[in-house]
Amino acid sequence: GGLDNNTNSGDKDIFLVKYNSSGTRQWTQQLGTSSEDVGYGVAVNSNGEKIFVTGSTSASLDSQTYSGNSDIFLVKYDDDGDKQWTKQLGTTSQDVAYGLTVDSNGNIFVTGFTKGNAWPITGYSDNVSNSGNSDVFLVKYYDNSTLHWTELLGTSSSDKAEEGRSVTVDSHSSSSFLYLTGLTEGALQGSNLGNYDVFLAKYTIGGSKSWSSTVRQMGTSSGEQGYGVTVDSSGYIYVAGNTGGELDNNTNSGLQDV
Incomplete structure (x- = not known):
């Protein structure tokens, strides 16, 4: 059925709920189609009205x-819950969006x-060719729903997967940068240590990779995934996720640790 007297469109629907302090x-608000629709990420603008x-x-x-297959979507609401616009983006293969800022x-x-292969933008030199299996994507939209640029990040092995899980913007710096984390089965930097490794990538607001070695990658033979990233006022970046091994010589307490 529908959540809070909303109408269910069929199978799984997206929902958005607002609470006060x-x-x-x-x-x-509930939104969907007759097929499966899943909301994974939510963000607000600086004054909380969008x-x-x-x-x-x-x-x-x-x-x-x-x-x-599956497409990504981006929906904008105002602070009263009124929908402003919807954008949908996809290829003939599987596409899933997890994080936004x-x-x-x-x-x-x-x-x-x-x-x-992702979504080329006329007049912009995007990196949109898929490197093999699944690649990380990072896209920029303007507030008016116009797609500005697209970037892909991946390795060339056809059986190796990369996924972006979280992105944040460094609002403390005079030159804003984006930080992106997730998982890779390949070697985005150096060697893969086994199963999935965590990666951290830095981009400019214009979509260019900022670090000369492209990304930072770490892991164990048991598998790691990055799920969250943030930046403090001193420019330090913090990444959180899970590990099945003993990361940086820490002791694993069980199957998967934070």
Whole structure:
């Protein structure tokens, strides 16, 4: 059924709920198609009046073009819960968005993975060729829903997967940078230590990789995944996730540790 008297469109729907600081629910919005739709990430702009939701859809969401398999979506709401616009983006292969962030100018950055070749933008020199299996994608939208640029990050092995899980913008620096984390089965930098490794990549707001060696990668033979990233006012970057091994000589307490 529908959440808070909303109508379910079929299978799984996306929802967005707003609470006030006392924990009182203000409104609930539900959005979907007759197929599976999942919301994975939410972000607000600097003054809290615009809310953005991203995830995946397996059909045409709000009459957008469906490309096949699963597509990514980005939906903008105002602080009253009124939908402003919906954008859908995909290839004929699987595409899933997990994380997003909004900078001080209202630009929206979304990350996830694609198993196809991504979305070239006229007049912009994008890196959009898939390197093998699934690649990380990072896209930038303007507040008016225009797609500005697309970047892919991956390794060349056809059986190796890369996924972006979280992205953040360094709002403390005079020259804003983006930091992106997730997982890789390949060797984005150096050698893969086994199974999945965590990666950390740094991009400019213009979509160019900032570090000369492209990314930072770490792991054990048991597998690691990065799920969250943030930056403090001194420019230090913090990455959180899980490990099945003993990362940096720490002791593993069981199957998977934080």
